[in-house]
Amino acid sequence: MTKTYQISGMTCNNCKNSVEEQLGAIQDVSNVAVDLEKGEATLVMSHMVPLDLLEQALPSKYGISEKNIFDTNTSMLPDSTHAEESELKQLFPLFLIFFYIIAASALMNIDPWSGGDFMLDFMGLFYIIFSFFKFLDLKGFPASFSMYDPLAKVFPFYGWVYPFIETVLGLMFLFRFEVTIALYLTLIILGITTIGVTRTLFQKKSIQCACLGTALKLPMTKATFIENSVMIVMAILMLFRMY
Incomplete structure (x- = not known):
């Protein structure tokens, strides 16, 4: 399965590489692609990895959250x-x-x-x-x-x-x-x-x-x-x- 997450705290390519390395080391995560400009990370997983485990894998300077499915139309965003x-x-x-x-x-x-x-x-x-x-x-x-x-x-x-x-x-x-x-x-x-x-x-x-x-x-x-x-x-x- 493939899922995209919002990543905060990234400021440079070193941050991008760090996030990819840390998330890629998690069991069941087979591939990680980070878009620095969008602040997003797309994960390919054999099984769904809980969000709290993803948070624990990242250094404290980074934040991770699920990407809202309504991002393309903010007028439909309920929150x-x-x-x-x-x-x-x-x-x-x-x-x-x-x-x-x-x-x-x-x-x-x-x-x-x-x-x-x-x-x-x-x-x-x-x-x-x-x-x-x-x-x-x-x-x-x-x-x-x-x-x-x-x-x-x-x-x-x-x-x-x-x-x-x-x-x-x-x-x-x-x-x-x-x-x-x-x-x-x-x-x-x-x-x-x-x-x-x-x-x-x-x-x-x-x-x-x-x-x-x-x-x-x-x-x-x-x-x-x-x-x-x-x-x-x-x-x-x-x-x-x-x-």
Whole structure:
């Protein structure tokens, strides 16, 4: 028998090979074919293998679930509301981090209030916090980042230095050091990343977002596009204020 499963947590070809190897080692599984872009694994089995055994065979960073038979027609999906709730639950850490960044930036500039300083502190804290999560798994981040960032795909080394670039930009904003240069760099690097994010969303690829590194498993959604857009808009507004 042949059955297709959804696999989460895969970010590169190494992940694909690992999943194929681990699932292929299970008794009664004769063949495994993994589609990295779709996040799917098709198993050929002599006998039906329980889902919990498949889960146990995979490392903890991967998740496996049965593919919903209604995937081709989402309007027929009986538990679509549950799926949306699950996605929101996955994105909760991102929303929580954004809330803390906004609150901290506001408190730093509430008396007297300064909109310009608020945006600079917001961008500074954004970079520092997001780079922190990338450093938690610096080895895994480049492969995940190259799945959608155009520059990281062509130049893998860019994925390795990206967390360091974010840290430097964050410090530049917080300490008001060469702010104009930091703003232009923000437009360039986030502009490039946003192009890749937009392309991924249009192609409806099921991949992991690397905005918070690989320590937190976040799906690539419109939220990623929005967070980048907020930073780009703030950078543009600050450049207009300066000129």
